[in-house]
Amino acid sequence: MERIQIGEISLEMLTAGEGSPLLFLHGGDYFAQNREFVDRLAQHWRVVVPRHPGFGGSERPDGFRTVHDLAYLYLDLLDRLDLRKPVLVGSSFGGWIALEICVRCPERIERLVLVDSVGVKFGGREDQDIADIYALSDEALLRRTFFDPAGWAPEYTRLDDAEALAIARDREATALYGWRPYMHNPGLRRWLHRVRMPTLVIWGENDGIVAPDYGWKLCRALPNARLELIPEAGHYPHVEHPGKVADAVDHFARGEAR
Amino acid sequence: MKVWHFSEMAYHPAWPQLGDSYRVIIPSRLYDPKIGADLYHRYLDEWALCDELGINIMTNEHHATATCSDAVCTIPMAILARETKKVRLLALGMPIGNRNDPIRVAEEYAMIDVISRGRLEMGFVKGVPFEISPANTNPAELSERFWEAHDLILKAMTSLDGPFNWEGTHFHYRQVNVWPRPYQEPHPPVWTPVGSPGSAIEAAARGIVIGVLNTGWVRTPAIFEAYRSKAREVGRDPTPDRLAYMALIGVGETREEGRRRADQILGYSRTSGIVAPQFANPPGYVAPGAAAQMLKTGGAMAARATRVQTKDGRPINPRTMSVDEAIDAGLVFAGTADDVFDQLRAFYDHVGGFGHLLMMGQGGLLDHEETVANLKLFSREVLPRVADLGV
Secondary structure: OEEEEEOOEEEEEEEEOOOEEEEEEOOOOOOHHHHHHHHHHOOOEEEEEEOOOOOOOOOOOOOOOOHHHHHHHHHHHHHHOOOOOOEEEEEOHHHHHHHHHHHHOHHHOOEEEEEOOOEOOOOOOOOOOOOOHHHOOHHHHHHHHOOOOOOOOOOHHHOOHHHHHHHHHHHHHHHHHHOOOOOEOOOHHHHHHHOOOOEEEEEEOOOOOOOHHHHHHHHHHOOOEEEEEEOOOOOOHHHHOHHHHHHHHHHHHHHOOO | OEEEEEOOOOOHHHHHHOOOOOEOOOOHHHOOHHHHHHHHHHHHHHHHHHHHHOOEEEEOOOOOEOOOOOOOOHHHHHHHHHHOOOOOEEEEEEOOOOOOOHHHHHHHHHHHHHHOOOOEEEEEOOOOHHHHHHHOOOHHHHHHHHHHHHHHHHHHHHOOOOOEEEEOOOOEEEEEOOOOOOOOOOOOOEEEEEOOHHHHHHHHHHOOEEEEOOOHHHHHHHHHHHHHHHHHHOOOOOOHHHEEEEEEEEEOOOHHHHHHHHHHHOHHHHHHOOOOHHHOOOOOOOOHHHHHHHHHOOOHHHHHHOOOEOOOOOEOOOOOOOHHHHHHOOOEEEEOHHHHHHHHHHHHHHHOOOOEEEEEOOOOOOOHHHHHHHHHHHHHHHHHHHOOOOO
16 A cells, blocks of 8 residues: 655555545445445546554554544645545545534535444434444444445454554554544534535445434435435445445536536 | 452352353343342451451452442442551552542542551552443553553642642643542552563553462463563562462362362352453554454454463363362462462462462352351461561
8 A cells, every 4th residue: 555644644545546536534444345445436536545543554643533633634635635626435434534524624625425424423312323333242243334244354363464453453543533422523513514515425224333314314414415325235335335336426426516 | 478368249149140241231130239238248347357367458349240349449448447457458459541530549549548547558450351341431542541640649649739730631630639648658559450561561660569460370470570670670679579469269177178168269260251252352452463463363252261371381261260270370279278388389489479469368159157267267377377478
């Protein structure tokens, strides 16, 4: 993977394709499984996929520990790569970062796609909007994450040291940013009216981590959004159906836009 | 050598009703407070007896578990600070990386130290991984929070000239001013439990006493050696009183009686690790390199299952281990007073000596009468013989 230096931080970054810019912000787990989706997008877009600080081989400086830090870092990344008005696509935890970017600088983003995003609290204090992935058995977590759980999780015992270390770092970093408050910013809902750009909310119909009902609430809370359900898909619909989700992004961002 | 009696105050009546987890997710409906009250009082009586027997007292704490009903280690200590007069009181201890208010910890410890007229030994613990969920603290920040809380508590106890400011990474106060100040000067001795050479090194650098628990014959020598070596490196003399080892001890008039007691105390070791696997290694609790190795070798439960080993390195299943296996592993010293002393002496020599024996004199199902007999016999027959060790 390539690397990019943004200020003091060196990140792993994947770039693919040519065309208008599209920034993809990945979720907390299954980083490698995003590849086919990224390749599909790269048929029409210049796709930029940074690996978040603390994940994989990306550095995380001391004191860099919030989703706010991530939002400002990626605004710096837009400057650094001179990405003007990109399409921004965020999956799960990456959707939360995307929302934090958009409430800050809505004018910087052409269009927004949220795929089974987290980041916002809708329910009451005793409602668990987002399943506690840290309290689920491996088997239950896998079943809630994918419509068809077979085949998506790597055979962990067969990973080489570098791959295993990258996954361990992904998980540590996800916990660091998302442990408490759990996978959301209590203040974010108040500012969602600032997410003015056309927005496509994509949701796996069978998402057992964040149910489609949350997707509908998110869609209604955004000023300019529509929602598209992906059948036979869990929390990472773009992993289970890369072609279908890439087409939906394409149609929304190219067809509808231009 | 100083000896300390330790019990986890197990709520064992619930054990037969528990399945694959003895922790975190078990409903409190399974706790009967009337039985629980009787149990608290008997465990406290056993500790109070230690004052007459010359055995010091050690408490700990765990949360949301039937293996240990001591949820707040300072509560029995507060009672015992007044009920006892002579022995020292070791709380090992307060999970300061999981608690939200280090100042409150400083206050609790300072009060106990004053009430006991300076008999408190002050333990700070990071806590086992299953403690993360009940406290909902960020596992990836635990170590950092622990050391910041440690520094703040010691500064709070030793700052005698009015308020100071603390705006750290995790804790924020503008008027830190702890009353009462501790009885001992500059503050009660600090202890921490460690389970690896890495954490021993962190403690050695600061001169903290380490309590080594459940590491046995195979893993303990490297931990003690790492401590001694680091202590020397930073110019501290690693005297034996810096090192403590915990063993489960069953002593009897006959070998059979001592081993029978040990077998019941082993209820602690057999149940302690029974936890739903998802709580056994929250991400960030161990460094990514160690987490990656666990990922490749079948996860945290598989790693836990190979931790206890016989002298020749054969893994023992902690859930089913026999007294023989546990003696072989160096977790248990049991039999007659001679047997216990001989096993302890061999272990002591093997690990290069230590100054504190943390004696689990009660564990699991061992009842009150048996515990009292165990403690009395130990006090009469073994205690005088270990007094000269590790001084």
